[in-house]
Amino acid sequence: MPSLGSDMEAGILVEWMKQQGEKVSRGDIIAVVETDKGAIEVEVFEDGTLAELLVQPGEKVPVGTPLARITGPKDTASTERRHASAPAPTPAVPMPTVSSVQGAEAAIQPPTVTTLAEGSRATPAARLLASERGIDLALVKGTGPDGSIVRRDIEEAAPRAATVPDLEPMRRAIAAAMSRAKRDIPHYYLGHSFDVSQAVQWLDAYNAAHPPQERLLLGALTLKAVALALKDFPEFNGFYGPDGFVPASAIHIGTAIAMRGGGLAAPAIHNTDTLTLAELMERLRDLIGRVRKGGFRSSEISDPTITVSSLGDRGVDMLLPIIYPPQVAIIGFGSVAPRAWAIEDAVAVRPVLTATLAADHRASDGHRGALLLRRIGGLLDTPEDL
Amino acid sequence: MNREDLRQMILEEISAIAPETDGVAVDDSEDLREALDLDSMDIFNLVVALSQRLGFDIPDADAPRLITLGGGVDYLAGRIAPR
Amino acid sequence: MTVMSYRDAVRGAIREAMQSDPRVFLMGEDVGHYGGCYAVSKGLLEEFGPERIRDTPLSESGFTGAGIGAAMGGLRPIVEIMTCNFSLLALDQIMNNAATIRHMSGGQFNVPVVIRMATGGGRQLGAQHSHSLEGWYAHIPGIRVLAPGTVADAGGMLAPALDDPDPVLIFENALLYNDTADVDWPASVDIDHAAVRREGTDISLITYGGSLGKTLAAADQLAAEGISAEVLDLRVLRPLDEDAILATVARTRRCVIVDEGWQSGSISAEIMARIIEKGFWYLDAPLARVCSKEVPIPYAHHLEEAALPSITGIVEACRAVLGR
Known part of the structure; x- marks a missing residue:
């Protein structure tokens, strides 16, 4: 069971897309798993033969559990487990969830342990109850010996968290990731507005010259500008893990996509910097369609190296986004709107876009963040080079 | 093709793009982006779909009229x- | 209901066993003419005669071995060893013979012997008479180890022990012999299960034998402080009633073990290990123990008192676990 996000602890195998004994090649979709983020297609990273299916449809298994055994072309046995060693972060404490305790047998199944602030303690009974009730231990004040969190603290915390179990799984996943981000990541925020008349004019001309299906949205331009800018700013593109910040070797921009009716996902567009605008537009269109139908792939959801969130369609000037851990930066774009814009001594009306950066101060500093935003603005000034 | 056919066609394409909006009542003057939570990608897809279905090119400049x-x-x- | 002492209960149980089964006999140092070192067998020589109440030489290995042989030969011997300290002289017989013969003979020979011995300190009898070694014996597969902590158990455990086809060791804490209680007689008890002696909700106190009374007294004091303590009397040290241990810990989520043995490598250590293995997720506090200090039990009264588990020590351990 691949880790499809830092907060994922278990997944349900919904369906095998390949039969036992069938040949598989790298990139094939071999299974569908249900996670908090919805149904996700699991790709295979090896060529070989699907020698043995180890998990049956309907089974819920912890992250890291082998789903199948794949015999390689050179008869080297390998398993789906390798998925989990993709750049995706492994959960800090991968444990299966316990729904209820009935007698001694049930109790020996360990609970899902939510993060606990460093130096604080929680008893096993408190952890189990917190897991059952979906209470984040980091938000509970301990009243036991030496400030430890004991079971009663969870019982008393319960009324406040009573709404938690009613939330949709996706809402829970967002809550967990964003709580972790706000708790663990020292964010700093920068904003920069720029005149995008060059980009808008270029885009209008481009779209006028192309049939509908070949046209571009400004979102494709901003994504490409971010990707190109990141090449010189590696400290914003990667993961912050137990050993500190590790820059990613490629640029996979996660694109925040809102679900109609609530929730969002931010799957990656792989190697964003290497795609032409037309390719990028096609990927974006495909991805948005699939996300809203719940059909994105394991690699897309598990390995974005940075996220871009655009709320311009909703008419807001700017947003102050929250980093999706273990990433270290997120860039937000507001709407392009006509504004009074000073040019030398005169005021002109220009289409203006505000970009914001939220970045992890453990990995980078504001000075570099400012340069990154300026670079993005500069790249949008020469859209023909994107 | 009368106005009602066109109206029906637009609604069908929106429904294909955003199935969740099925059955939501929209009156003629409402901004679809607000009423149905459509974004620029949805409008883009609508322009593409209507262009293909009607066999003529809807210029990008005309998209706001939709x-x-x-x-x-x-x-x-x-x-x-x-014609 | 009959009011009787722990001593009377043991004696009554021996008498009834001897009356009902001619194969039963008692042997040990001073059990006959002297009436038993703790006066348990007083009057039995007169009633049953020297054939069945046999004084033995001061040779634990010799008479314990004779008891094992008699059991294999079809009798139902009750061997009394004056204190468990001296039983180490018979350890070879108990461990290498009594515990193993059924297994090494492929089930051809059972050893239905009962070996009673006094245990525990608190009587200013010095290190050679005051240790608690029942936890050691509980280490040995092939024997059953009983620790009656009440008058009813003292009177009731002998009969099922004699019925057991395998060796049974009964540890009688010498401080209990004068305890009295109003009991049903004849007492009828099992030798398989632990017993909850007091119900509670905040903390479990697990104990046995000579520490049971202290632990119940500590539970009274805790109740006065608003702490509801459950007291589990193990009764049987081998095989341990693991279900009862886990059940009480599941109820209270906190546990203090009271054991007059030394704590290193003790029965209390085994109980803790079982709780951690199978009841970890119940726990709402670290486990704690009250055991004898790791010294040979001193002779001097104040030092001996300081070395043995005390009511105050149990109460303090509970307060610490509860963070009060």
């Missing part, structure tokens, strides 16, 4: 009429 149902019907009716 953001209300009434405006869309007027626009498409106007484009078909000269």
